[in-house]
Amino acid sequence: MDTLVSLGVAASFAWSSYALFFGGAGDPGMRMPFSLVPTASDGVAHIYLEAAVGVPLFVLAGRFLETRARRGTGAALRALARLAAKEVSVRDGEGERLIPIQELRVGQVFVARPGERMATDGTVVEGSSAVDLSLVTGESEPVEVGPGTPVIGGAINAGGLLLVRATAVGADTQLSRITRLVTDAQAGKARAQRLADKAAGVFVPVVLTLAVTVLGFWLGAGAEPQAAITASVAVLVVACPCALGLATPTALMAATGRGAQLGVLVSGPQALEGLRHLDAVVLDKTGTLTSGHMSVARVTAVPGGLGEKELVRLAGAVEQGSEHPLGRALTAHARRTDPGESLPAVADFIALPGKGVRGRVAGRLIEVLAPDDELPPTLAQALSASETAARTPVVVRVDGATEALIEVGDVLRPGSYRAVERLRRLGVRPVLATGDREAPARAVAADLRIEEVHARCTPEDKAALVRELREQGYRVAVVGDGVNDAAALAGADLGIAMGTGTDVAIGAADVTLVRGDIETLADAVRLARSALGTIRVNLLWAFGYNVVTVPLAMVGLLNPMLAAAAMSVSSLLVVGNSLRLRAWQPSPTGPRPSRPAAPAARKPL
Structure with missing residues (x-):
């Protein structure tokens, strides 16, 4: 030039x-x-x-x-670089000392004080706090962490003192991977x-x-x-x-930088072009459309009884002594329902193999059991709906009287409703492919209005489905989070991994949704279309200018x-x-579209 x-x-x-x-x-x-x-x-x-x-x-x-x-x-790349810590306070047998970040090793315990950034990726071993991930993942709300909770390097400790055990250092941290992806893109x-x-x-x-x-x-x-x-x-x-x-x-630089700020990482310009031309997306269920863990989906109480909130509190209290996933889900839900109150103690706790648990809470005999045929009409209807949705139901009895039916399952992520609807409006055909059984898959598909469903898919089946769609002329993206999705991610025109997924899935993908929020997929498609539209206008002007001058x-x-x-x-x-x-701004998050069914389902235990 x-x-x-x-x-x-x-x-x-x-x-x-x-x-x-x-x-x-x-x-x-x-x-x-x-x-x-x-x-x-x-x-x-x-x-x-x-x-x-x-x-x-x-x-x-x-x-x-x-x-x-x-x-x-x-600017986004420089902001990521500034997130990296320069020094870190380490605690060990010699007490607490300040060392350069380059000397930190995996397994060492470091201190994160209020207002400080996490020095590297790790797992909290002591303390509880709220962590601000907005500059790393784009997550708008602080996330509560406690012992056993993973944290990301570069996140800001917004609350109490934390002791964190390092799980990755240097180039292996998530912040380094994000920076590398943006740089390459x-x-x-x-x-x-x-x-x-x-x-x-x-x-x-x-x-x-x-x-x-x-x-x-x-x-x-x-x-x-x-x-x-x-x-x-x-x-x-x-x-x-x-x-x-x-x-x-x-x-390209402006679009990839803006995408990084919004929690969408693209591996390069080819991935941006793939997003622009996308017209079919194969969606995994567990961990992608759903939360990936057991949660309480719905509580139905007998009219005139103790009330839903009290029954949840009693059921959560008696399940404190259980290690079963159902019990942990009930206890967690009870604590979230009334976070200001601690659950009462349970006495005479007994686990009934294959049936449930029993114990005394505040002088009452509380039983959380598998449902039988003797249910009040209200609960019988709820049981039928639970079976249709392929959720796991349990009944709560107080002093021998059946008072409520609680449905537990792998509930849909709140953003899944909006994500599928927005993809459909963008002209992208959604396809559900899962290794789960037919009933849960159909329940999720019905709730999200996905017409094409493939259940009990092996990794080979998912890869074959991708090949079949490509042979039909579709430009296919695959969204997944597990090892079983890696082959399909690599074989698709565009592989999209959830940021909360496995390293294998992220490594095989072209695009990573850092927050693990599938709703950002529609934003990624819109951003790619805006970027390539801008490029076309630029090229038109550049050629037109020479044609005239x-x-x-x-x-x-x-x-x-x-x-x-x-x-x-x-x-x-x-x-x-x-x-x-x-x-560029993503679409505002509106209210969840209404659906004929409640959130669905996971594999029954």
């Missing part, structure tokens, strides 16, 4: 030197008028030293503004940029040929040498394809300085258009 400008400046200076010493421009009393367009000669060769100075001035001023603007597109080239590079490689020789042709034409037509040289120099300067070279990389320069209507100014302005317009992506 600089070849054209350099030749234009050299030609202006060479002609001016000739005119000054040999063409009469240096004679005493000689006057030359200043004009933005070439003027008729008065018989004396004019000098263009102002063009030799003005052209580099305009070009360098434009480059300076471009550099300042483009620096903003890497911004360094890559999309197909549009590769085409632009090829065009620029042909464009420069073509412009040089045009400049020589214009010079020869004007001289052959009898024009004065200075007019011919002026037109030739203007062609060289105005045709500099700077805007063409900036059209794609600036948009080069002919003007050829016929002698552009002064070299005016040509340099136009070239610089075109580059700034391209950069400015790309920078609009930095302010």
